[in-house]
Amino acid sequence: MxxxxxxxxxxxxxxxxxxxxxxxxxxxxxxxxxxxxxxxxxxxxxxxxxxxxxxxxxxxxxxxxxxxxxxxxxxxxxxxxxxxxxxxxxxxxxxxxxxxxxxxxxxxxxxxxxxxxxxxxxxxxxxxxxxxxxxxxxxxxxxxxxxxxxxxxxxxxxxxxxxxSPKPSGNTVLGIDRGIVNVAVCSNNVFFNDSKVKNARAKYAYLRKELQSKGTKSAKRLLKKMSRKERRFVTDVNHCIAKDIVNMPFDVIALEDLTSIRVQKRKGKNFNRKLNNWSFYQLEQFIRYKAEALGKQVVSVDPRFSSQKCSKCGHTYKGNRDGSSYRCRSCGFQIHADLNAARNIAQAGISCLSRLSVNQPNVGMSAVQDTVQ
Ligand SMILES: [Zn+2]
Structure with missing residues (x-):
């Protein structure tokens, strides 16, 4: 690596x-x-x-x-x-x-x-x-x-x-699901749905609409200034989230690979929205930088089915997910849909590690605890 x-x-x-x-x-x-x-x-x-x-x-x-x-x-x-x-x-x-x-x-x-x-x-x-x-x-x-x-x-x-890259000292894997509603959800049950971001986004969206309808020169200037401000704000939040994530007691961080175009077609509208969002890339970059500096490894995993698959029994079915809730039709497991995805990402990260044969991955998976939200 x-x-x-x-x-x-x-x-x-x-x-x-x-x-x-x-x-x-x-x-x-x-x-x-x-x-x-x-x-x-x-x-x-x-x-x-x-x-x-x-x-x-x-x-x-x-x-x-x-x-x-x-x-x-x-x-x-x-x-x-x-x-x-x-x-x-x-x-x-x-x-x-x-x-x-x-x-x-x-x-x-x-x-x-x-x-x-x-x-x-x-x-x-x-x-x-x-x-x-x-x-x-x-x-x-x-x-x-x-x-x-x-x-x-x-x-x-x-x-x-x-x-x-510095070799990871251990092999515990933390899976991260990045999303629209929740900026990031970690497989250890930590949610980053910073309402600050949501409020700021809503505020900026509202102001933007107001200004756009004005259409004057000064409104345009203000719009530009505002979008810079919004960007800076999101950047700050991403820095904080990345810092919190890399400081969690895990050796390896698994993220969805948003760049594999192969997958893009299969995942539909939601996924493309993720793909086009610079903030997702930025958060990933910050996580990578900060993780590497701490000697932690970041692995990218195939994002296919991470939201459909049951993180408990592996049953994969589209209808298992309904908005933010996930209920497995096969084993009855219920969980927050983003957390389910984060755990799938963690599991994919573990199999990715064993393929890379970096140590023997800990299949006990402290990253994936079976606690229901
Ligand atoms: Zn299941």
Missing amino acids: YMDRTIKLKLEMPDEGKENLRQTVVLFNQVFNEVAKYGFENHTYSKVSIHHATYYDIRERHPELNSSHVQGARDVACEALKGVKLKRLPQSIPFSAIRYNKNTIRIVFEHGYASVSSVNGRVKVCFTIPKYYEQYLGWEVRSSTLNYDSRNDLFYLHVTLRTE
Whole structure:
């Protein structure tokens, strides 16, 4: 198991270096567009066939672009084509961020510099490592992207670093169900249905409606300000909830994997609502960060049936759930529907752990107690 962190470094360099990097960014994006166009027109995102068709021509026309950059642009283009399933032509603007790999960049964190390949040889850039980032010294550099902020003429490097996750000390699993009504429900019977959030959301929804109906310029400005405020509020609440969750006496935290698109179709409207809610992602990110810092593991589990399955006997039936209450037609078990889901998630987390064979999971499951709410 690994954990990845992305850090952002502000780069310093002489004007000449900036010019070289600007040209590199523009050319990289031009190549990206050329390659994407080829793939789109020939209906392929295969790296191999696109490579054979475009590489030598591009190298010939742009010998100044490092061959690794040509390959990098091709890879990114193929991924973009695949991402849109060839349904439309992905295009990048001249100053889109570009990808670097170990052939095109060498980063020396300890000395705060990097040598970055450009259309005109290597550019040496400097950066200061903020104190907070010092914890990442010694992590393995996975990938980096060069971002150009053309408005302020500044370059940034986003570097993704990886290290091995600390091994969980034990194997007790806490399952978390994230929801609309309850922000989070834990398999140990703890509910986070912070009425503060609900009240705030209701208040903001009401104000938003009022302001929208006005439609004036100042109303629009207020709306913007308000949505920032609401976001900050939810962020604060998410921080608190994540902190409480990771401090519970469990070694492993299991969450629904909301990113597996495969599942998206099967789960219907409710699930999609979860998927589109940035607050769910944020809570997950906070939990991951804080858990990892404590040496706790976070596992993502398949969310299928977590709300339909009986956490006691395993009977899976849609009709078992009715709003917030769950009653198993097979064994008669009654429980709050979100808590039932949280326990299923915990159980899925336990089987996930045994597949990963991290220790021998504790099948006694202190995470899953059979107490009825
Ligand atoms: Zn049952």
